[in-house]
Amino acid sequence: MHDARVLRLSSIWDLASRGNLFPDHSIQIAGVDFGYCILGDSAYPLQDWLLKPFTDTGRLTEQQLLYNKKFSRARVVVENAF
Secondary structure, three states, rough: OHHHHHHHHHHHHHHHHOOOOOOOOOOEOEEEEEOOEEEOOOOOOOOEEEOOOOOOOOOOOOHHHHHHHHHHHHHHHHHHOO
């Protein structure tokens, strides 16, 4: 069973979908409020609390490519922690 399916069947999914997983806390970056989120790979469904990289079809903008690069770095840090 893929990790995305395991997540969808979990209590984490239920809590996050109802807005009850993360505390009501955010930080402001460049004038935008950001709360807690989970990082997933491209197989995960995009949610406001579950971020994933842009699908690279060869037409991504420089900003999208930079996002994917930084996103990948963040995921590597998390994966190496385990």
